[in-house]
Amino acid sequence: MKYVIKNGSVVFCDGVKRCDILVEDGKIARLAENIDADCEVLDAEGLHVFPGLIDMHVHLREPGFEGKEDIASGSRAAVAGGFTQVCCMPNTNPVCDNAVVVTYIKYRAEQVGLCKVHPIGSITKGEKGDELAEIGKMAEAGAVAISDDGRSVMDSKIMRLAMEYAHGFNLKCLCHCEDENLVDGGVVNEGLNSTITGLKGSIRAAEDIMIAREIALSESLDIPVHICHVSTYSGVEIIRSAKARGVKVTAESCPHYFWLTDDVITGFNTFTKVNPPIREERDRLAVIEGLKDGTLDCIVTDHAPHSSKDKEVEYSLAAFGISGIETSFSLSYTKLVKEGNFSLSELADRMSAAPARILGLEGGEIREGGVADLTIADLAAKYVIDGEKFLSKGKNTPFNGQEVYGRIAYTIVDGAVKYSAN
Ligand code: DOR
Ligand code: ZN
Numbered sequence: 191m192k193y194v195i196k197n198g199s200v201v202f203c204d205g206v207k208r209c210d211i212l213v214e215d216g217k218i219a220r221l222a223e224n225i226d227a228d229c230e231v232l233d234a235e236g237l238h239v240f241p242g243l244i245d246m247h248v249h250l251r252e253p254g255f256e257g258k259e260d261i262a263s264g265s266r267a268a269v270a271g272g273f274t275q276v277c278c279m280p281n282t283n284p285v286c287d288n289a290v291v292v293t294y295i296k297y298r299a300e301q302v303g304l305c306k307v308h309p310i311g312s313i314t315k316g317e318k319g320d321e322l323a324e325i326g327k328m329a330e331a332g333a334v335a336i337s338d339d340g341r342s343v344m345d346s347k348i349m350r351l352a353m354e355y356a357h358g359f360n361l362k363c364l365c366h367c368e369d370e371n372l373v374d375g376g377v378v379n380e381g382l383n384s385t386i387t388g389l390k391g392s393i394r395a396a397e398d399i400m401i402a403r404e405i406a407l408s409e410s411l412d413i414p415v416h417i418c419h420v421s422t423y424s425g426v427e428i429i430r431s432a433k434a435r436g437v438k439v440t441a442e443s444c445p446h447y448f449w450l451t452d453d454v455i456t457g458f459n460t461f462t463k464v465n466p467p468i469r470e471e472r473d474r475l476a477v478i479e480g481l482k483d484g485t486l487d488c489i490v491t492d493h494a495p496h497s498s499k500d501k502e503v504e505y506s507l508a509a510f511g512i513s514g515i516e517t518s519f520s521l522s523y524t525k526l527v528k529e530g531n532f533s534l535s536e537l538a539d540r541m542s543a544a545p546a547r548i549l550g551l552e553g554g555e556i557r558e559g560g561v562a563d564l565t566i567a568d569l570a571a572k573y574v575i576d577g578e579k580f581l582s583k584g585k586n587t588p589f590n591g592q593e594v595y596g597r598i599a600y601t602i603v604d605g606a607v608k609y610s611a612n
Contacts, residue, residue: 191215191605194225198234198566200556201241201538211239213562216604221558232607234566237599240538241556242274242563246545247339247364247418247442247490248515250276250307253294254283259495259583261295264515265304267493267582269609271516272598274305274563275551276493279339280312287312287323289331296332304608305601306563308334308551313352313363319343322352329359334549337364339418340465342400344370350407357413362549364416367400367425368392368466377506379452379467387456389505394422394473397466401425405432405439414438416548419492421447421466423476430485440548441480442490445521446512446588448477454588460501460508461577461588464494478525481540482532488544491518495584513584517575519567521589523596562605571597 195211200221212220212227250264259267268276278295280286286295292309299307311328315321317338325336336356342365343349353363373392378384380391401417405428408415420426420443429441446464451471454462462468480486494511501508522541526532542565546554553563572595577587601609 192227193230193232194227195232195234195239198237198239200239201534203535203539203543203555206238206534213605216562218556218558218560218562221556232600236568236570237566238534238569239556240565240567241542242553242603243272243519243541243565244275244545244551244554245273245491245493245515245518246277246488246549248276248278248493249281249495249511250278251282251495252298253291257497258500261298261307262302263581263583265299265302265307267515267580268305269601270581270598272519272565272567272601273515274565274601274603275308275553276305277308277310277334277549279310279337281317281340285312285316286310287315289324289327292328292331292333305603310334310364311336313338313343314348317341319345319348322348322355325352325355325361326359329361333361334551335362335364337366337418339364339366342366342368342370346403346407349404350411353407353411353413353415362414362416364418365400365404366418367397367404369396369399372396372399377463377467378455379469381452381470383452383455387458389455392467394424394469397422398424398428401428405429405437408439409437412438414440417441419444419447419466419490420477420480420486421469421473423473426476426480426485430480433485440487441485442488443477443481443486444490444492445514445518448474448481449521449525450474450588458505459588460503460505461512461586463505463508463510464512465510478530481526487548489518489522489540491515495582496586497583498585501586511586512588513577513580513582513586516580516582517587517589517594519598520594520596523569524594528595562602564602565598566600566602568597568599569595571595573597
């Protein structure tokens with residue numbers, strides 16, 4: 191397999207250059223201004239070539255919840271969204287708390303053969319919070335991290351043991367931060383809009399307390415930790431000050447936290463219901479600032495597909511989650527680069543290089559000799575988001591009707607074109 195990607199604007203970590211890319215045997219064989227090789231050409235005139243996007247926080251729902259999504263539909267949605275690698279959370283049925291489920295997910299993803307799928311094992315058996323899962327065996331089977339995502343590990347001693355044990359296998363804990371007692375059944379942000387709607391609120395402190403606890407453990411033990419989907423301005427500040435004194439903490443946030451405020455809940459659209467909840471303008475701006483200055487290392491989707499029966503119920507009963515993998519790139523490009531002050535290199539860092547760094551994955555940059563995982567986008571193309579058109583089984587997006595820029599043209603994994611818009 192050999193071809194040249196010609197005339198594209200290539201997004202490197204230190205800027206954008208017009209440059210041709212020779213792809214050979216799944217690798218980037220050469221980068222040069224003008225490559226005249228005797229082989230096929232992929233014309234990228236007018237397009238931007240990014241390092242393959244990596245989403246380190248998705249829910250693919252298989253095994254067990256295939257009505258919401260499965261590895262095949264989730265992989266199709268991922269490559270349509272420009273993602274070459276995804277890491278899938280363990281809140282499946284059975285929970286991915288042992289090597290057999292890790293092995294099954296990897297096997298199934300290889301059969302599907304679209305994007306690379308890296309399983310995340312659970313921290314505790316059944317994500318129940320009281321007994322450590324088979325962390326070592328899952329590491330050997332290929333899990334890239336551990337997480338009880340969807341909930342916090344409430345017992346601090348269990349969390350400490352998990353961090354120490356996982357560190358021995360070079361795995362990080364990815365922490366969903368919400369104190370369950372303080373959340374107390376809250377479904378939206380606690381504030382003016384929870385009062386107006388009568389929906390039960392969840393206070394920022396519920397998230398912040400757990401962020402602070404994970405940082406305290408990480409600092410005391412000198413073990414790296416990663417904070418999932420940060421939604422509060424105060425959480426961003428806790429992470430910023432921890433980083434300033436050298437704590438090995440990394441963190442992520444999602445497009446819905448830097449696009450939306452809880453004003454959206456007043457329409458009672460259950461597609462706006464997500465965990466942690468969408469908060470206020472102050473939080474939204476802090477998430478953007480955190481992503482800009484690197485306090486928040488990366489953008490993830492928390493792609494959480496749900497079926498219509500999970501969402502077409504009253505707000506307080508609806509499932510938490512947003513189907514996000516097909517809109518993440520255009521939402522991020524539009525808000526952060528087109529309307530904001532991010533460079534394309536910064537966008538590529540937050541959506542590709544940073545997750546690769548955090549989890550030690552191959553890829554994340556465009557360089558000679560590197561893997562040919564590439565995402566080619568038409569940044570001038572404008573379209574209106576319509577969840578009904580998603581390839582994901584989850585049509586649950588709060589962005590229906592939103593006009594955005596940046597359409598994925600090609601997604602290339604190990605040199606093979608796995609998605610093409612036309
Ligand atoms: O909104 C959410 N949905 N947040 C999570 O942490 C879990 C996810 C899910 O699994 O649906
Ligand atoms: Zn979560």
